[in-house]
Amino acid sequence: MSDRAAGWWFLLLLSAAPAEVGAQPAPVWQDSAGRLRTRLEALRDSMLQGDSTVEEIERRGDLILGASPGSRAAAGPALSRLVAARERWFGGASPSPDGFRIVLRSAPSEDRTYTIVVAGLPDTGRAPRSERPVLRSRQLAESLIDLYGEMMYQSAGPGLLKWLDLPLPLSLPDQERRYLAMYAVVTGTGRAQRGCVAGRLGDCAYVLGLRPPETEAPGGAYGSLVRTDFLLAALELGGRDAWHRLTGSAPGPIEAALAAAADLPADSLLARWREGLLALRPAQGPLKSEIAATAMAWTGLLVLAALAGGRSRWR
């Protein structure tokens, strides 16, 4: 086709086209832009999670729970236990001011069955974020509580973490934690440790790493097990706002922060914690009355059985 013919064809097409193209109305444009943004966010989110099957299944206040299909059954109970533990120890506080998202993914492999991702919102990489593999569904709640507790301790600043060193898992049952702490306290062999057991609160403060020693050669201090127990005792005594008071008083001496958390003078806190631990010592020693009664009852029955065997004589 010559250039001239092509020119004619171009003019013909121009005359056939509509005189003006209608502009897209603003609401429609906004709507399509919104939909595009939502799809982009979902795409970015699924890339971040590495799992496009994760869907939001529950919201409790500022906590959002997402789960992949294989972990949805276990997700609800785990969230309930986390909410209870969070309310008890942290009074609903969160390491991220804009809310929190928990994602449970089921991805069976050699070393894991589930993966827990706990992330502050917005999950852009700036908010705190942590991830943990979990082997069994019954460990989900404990792992979730432990992960959340670790993030809360980190959010309280370096002072608390340095003092705690290696805090105990938050999901450890109260009785177990308190018994371990009691055993560690009562069997401590340092001079100040013995002084604390004997009731000298200054020694208790030293062995907990709160104050300098009052005596020469005071010996060692208690480890993170006892310190975690002391922190949790302060939070328990302080009630719902204890965590807020603890973090609100930082940066400062850890003793003052713990006293503020418990809403008690430091010595009163130390005394109540010590008394509570020592009260856990076994009251009855190795012999319990119900066990003694059981032994006597069974012995009586056995003797009666031996005496009643007379009908068969000696054959």
Add this chain to the structure above:
Amino acid sequence: MLEAMIRIQWKACRHVAIALAVAAGALPIVSVRVGWRGAEANLPRFLTELQLWGFFYPALAAVAAVALAAVIWLSDRRGHHLYALLLPVPRWRYVLLRYLAGLVLLLPIGLALWLGAVAATSGLDLPPGIRVFPHALAAKFALALLLLFGIAFAAASASPRATGIGFRVLGLFLAVHVAVILLRPGTNLLWTVVTALGVWPGPLAPLGGRWMLIDV
């Protein structure tokens, strides 16, 4: 008649009873002395070791009970119970006399353990917060001894026919247990029975718990 029975049984069992009493007296002393060196520097280790020594108390009670019950009935079994049949007393009274005489033989063993526990803890300079339980431990040992002697005595005094029936029932139970395990691997009858016997109010519950001479 009880006095005569005690004399007869003492003659038959005195070597066993004396050996067991020596063992019972030595157990708390040895358990404390072995671990006491360095205990002031490491109390948790000392208490953990003492807890491990605690397994010997019910074991000693079991050995003592079975040994004494077996020796008490040995002469009767050897003589096919002729001595008992010649006596002008009903069987239940004869068994009761044997049992009471057996209890007298248990006394020195329990007493030796109590004295040993008191001796082991009397010279110790323990830090505040650590407590000693020589009397409670001795009482727990005596109860365990009494209970296990009751079991062993009842088994030893049973007639051969009753013993045979008991063994057959036990064998049948084990066979059923194996069959159930093969058919339903999640069901363990033997473990269920052992747990029922060992947990309160089962007859073996007094053997469990902590056998601590020194504790927090």
